[in-house]
Amino acid sequence: MRKITLRIWTKLSTKYLTKGIILILLLFAYGIIGSYFIMGLNLIDSIYYSAITMATVGYGDYIPSTGIQKIFATTLALGGVVLLAYVFNIMLTNFQERMGKYSKGVRKMKAIENMDTYYVLCGYGRVGKIVLQELSERKQNVIVFEKNPEVTQDLVENENLVVINKDATEDDLIQKLSGNKCRSVIISTGDDVTNLFIVLTIRETNPNAWIVSRASKLENISRLKKAGADKVVSPEIIGGKDLYLESAKPHLLRLTVQHSSDEIFDEFKTIAKYDCTLENIDYHIPGIETPLSRQIKTMNIEDGKRYTNYLENNKEAKDALDNLYNAVNNIHSHLISGPNKDTLNKLIEELEKYETILGKNLTNKEIMEITKKRKE
Structure with missing residues (x-):
């Protein structure tokens, strides 16, 4: 003493x-x-x-x-x-x-010693608050590093939450806490240079730590990965995609269809003809509500030609695709964006000529019921 x-x-x-x-x-x-x-x-x-x-x-x-x-x-x-x-x-x-x-x-x-496992969250800004909310809803133990005590003054510490008002770039405590008990280090400050320094600091002493970092600028994603971040997320990029999808909603169509893999190119041609974009494809497994999603983002007929040629020249890839279509009973959904509703309606009319359209803008639950019946 x-x-x-x-x-x-x-x-x-x-x-x-x-x-x-x-x-x-x-x-x-x-x-x-x-x-x-x-x-x-x-x-x-x-x-x-x-x-x-x-x-x-x-x-x-x-x-x-x-x-x-x-x-x-x-x-x-x-x-x-x-x-x-x-x-x-x-x-x-x-x-x-x-x-x-x-x-x-x-x-x-x-309190930290009494935790079996925990997450380390560096930065309690607008992004960090959302991350903490998600972790708290899942009853996870969290250690928050935030150098500005005024930012965290409303946080109530308990057995699941510990707040450390120190700069993670200047304190070696972050290295100690990133050891075996740490499930993941989440770096969410708004400064890419600070994030990079924290990644380097942790990776230097904890080669096995799982590090997820925020990147504000696109060009810094590769730098953070080279520094040792396992995953790099850019809220700005994700937010931009969400803004686009929200803005396209009046001209966004989810079309649930049933056809074989041999008719893929015909779809490409029709979608490209109406200047629409195939955003993604959802494959619906019978009896399972959540589909398998595949991002496409193409409106170019040349992409369709290249893909068709690839399947023709790669038997293994074609067989794998056929197996997937057979597993879902040829039922899948296309998320298509178009210039306007009239164009999308014309697209539907033409697609109906050579493939079965099961519905438009259906929920996953509704599609699951359809797949059950079709399977029977």
């Missing part, structure tokens, strides 16, 4: 100590000068008299007799009492604050 107290005491802010020492020296100088000229004492006695008066000891060997001497002695004694009380109060308050922070830090580390 004595070592802990000494360590905290030695770390007291020099600002408070310096201010206190300066005030004491100024009062002491006032006492020496006043004792010499007002009390009529020599230099040594002036130093002695100033010290005992400031400390309110008052041995009585020098007694003020005149009015000016009494006023001087009173101001020196009162100044000493007030100043010493002020200085010690500042030092004691600062010491108590540091003791409180130390005790709080010990409690945090104890």
Whole structure:
């Protein structure tokens, strides 16, 4: 305990100590000068008299007799009492604050030790808040690193949540916490340089840590991966895709169809003819609500030709595709975006000439019921 107290005491802010020492020296100088000229004492006695008066000891060997001497002695004694009380109060308050922070830090580390596993979240901004919300809903243990205490002041710590208000780029604690008990390190600050530094810091000592980092700029994704991030996510890019899909919703069609793999190129030609884009394909396994999704994003007839040629020249790939179509009973959904509703309606009319259309804009649950019946 004595070592802990000494360590905290030695770390007291020099600002408070310096201010206190300066005030004491100024009062002491006032006492020496006043004792010499007002009390009529020599230099040594002036130093002695100033010290005992400031400390309110008052041995009585020098007694003020005149009015000016009494006023001087009173101001020196009162100044000493007030100043010493002020200085010690500042030092004691600062010491108590540091003791409180130390005790709080010990409690945090104890809470972390009691966690079986946990996630480390670096950065509690707008993205970090969403990540924490998702983790909390799944009852996961989370350690949040956020250097700005004002940002996390509304967070309530408990047995599942510990907040550490330190800079993850300057504290080696992040390295220790990224060890075996850490399920994943999620780096969500808005600064790619900070994210890169945190990745390098963790990867240096924890080669097996699973690191997921945010990237604000597209060109930094490759840099973060080279630094050691296992996954890099760009909320800006994802947000841009979502904005596009939302804006395209009035001209977005989910068409559930049934046809064999031999009719794929005919679909390509029809979709390209109407200047529509095939966004993705969902393959519906009978009895399972969630489909297998495959992103396409093409409206070019040349893409269809290349894909058809690839299947013709690669028997294994063609057999694998046929097996997939057989597994889903040839039922799949196309997400198609087009210039307008009239164009999409014309597209549907033409597709109906050579393939079976089971429905448009159906939910996965509705499609699951169709696949069950078709399978029977």
